[in-house]
Amino acid sequence: MNSSPITHLRHVGIAVPDYEPAVEFNRGVWGLTPVADDDGVSFFAAEASPEQYILRVRRAPEKRLDLIAFGAEDAASVDALAERLIAAEVRIEREPGELDTPGGGYGLRFFDPEGRLIEISSDVEQRAARPLEPRESIPRRLSHVVINSVDILNTKAFYERHLGFRLSDWLEDKMCFMRTRADHHILAISSGPHVALNHISFEMRGIDEYMRGSGRLIRHGHRPLWGPGRHGAGDNTFTYFLDPNGNVVEYTTELEKIVDDDTWVPRRFEATPEEADQWGTAGLITDAMIPAMFNEPDKGLWTPAPL
Ligand SMILES: [Fe+2]
Incomplete structure (x- = not known):
């Protein structure tokens, strides 16, 4: 249920x-x-x-x-x-x-x-959507958002208790992946030195389109922060880039589905090269990546957005 x-x-x-x-x-x-x-x-x-x-x-x-x-x-x-x-x-x-x-x-x-x-x-009005064509390498939809928390257990407990999120997996004790339906995670909470946005992830049509999209960024001079690769937790592919304001954005595809919710037992993944990057294509986590993912302390906490 x-x-x-x-x-x-x-x-x-x-x-x-x-x-x-x-x-x-x-x-x-x-x-x-x-x-x-x-x-x-x-x-x-x-x-x-x-x-x-x-x-x-x-x-x-x-x-x-x-x-x-x-x-x-x-x-x-x-x-x-x-x-x-x-x-x-x-x-x-x-x-x-x-x-x-x-x-x-x-x-x-x-x-x-x-x-x-x-x-x-x-009850938000829907927009007329169309299926993407094979090889069309633009985002299909939003996949997930990851936040940096200074108190990961308390933040996780809030989303569980008040919003009904369930734990899918842990990455060591540094990141927890949370779902409300079949998608392995729509939200992940990452332990960080301050409260900030960690990254926003956009889902591509499939592996081919994900690779073509990643390549388009590279051809336009956007070096991946990390990727292309395939994570252990969530089994999704990843290529991370920095946007012009220093936020991390991700192309992903093939995120795991948790079909039998009741019998799912959360796993714990280690941040080893084998578990963080199943294909071995992404290489080691770079020195640039961790500070980029930590981002700057968020300037808008406890402050309503103007719209
Ligand atoms: Fe992600």
Whole structure:
């Protein structure tokens, strides 16, 4: 039985000081589709995703994670969740109500225990999506988001207790992979020196398209931070790049599905070359990668996003 009210990851919002390069990167070499542009905020869809947008980029003097948005089954689930959060004295930023972002819908916003803004919504109008063609190497949809936490156990407990996330696997005691449905993870929590965005991951159509996309980035001068390779935990492929504002973004595909939820026993993976990089193509974790994934301390904690 699925007990989580959360169906999927909808979108991630970031605020960036280098706005124009961010817009150019995402609609250019990264392969997203601009769908709306609202005076310093750009919304990007993935061609094959019915989400109105999977990424929003806002111009701001300081870099921050604006919000992480998850989908819920219906308005009743949003209301029930709000009641539980209020009873648990979670800091609510916006009571359940109509959303004024593209696609509308019904949602609420609250802060997680480290001050990240989280939105849960239902009834958002869908966008006309189309299947990607073979060899079409643009993102199909959002895969997952990874956050850096200074208290990984407490953050994990919050997402389990209040949002019904379940643990899929551990990577040592440094990262836990969390699911609400069959996807091995839509959220992962990584232990870090400060609270920050770790990376945003975009799913490609298949291995061929993932490799073609990775190659397009390389041809345009974007050296992978790590990859191409295939992880142990989640069994997904990975190529990590830095975006123009120093956030890490990932192309992935073939993320593991957990079909029999009730019998799943979380595993513990080690960060050995064999388990972190099954194919042996990615090489060792580089000195540049860890600080890039730690990112800068988030400037927007406990602060509502302006939209
Ligand atoms: Fe990832």
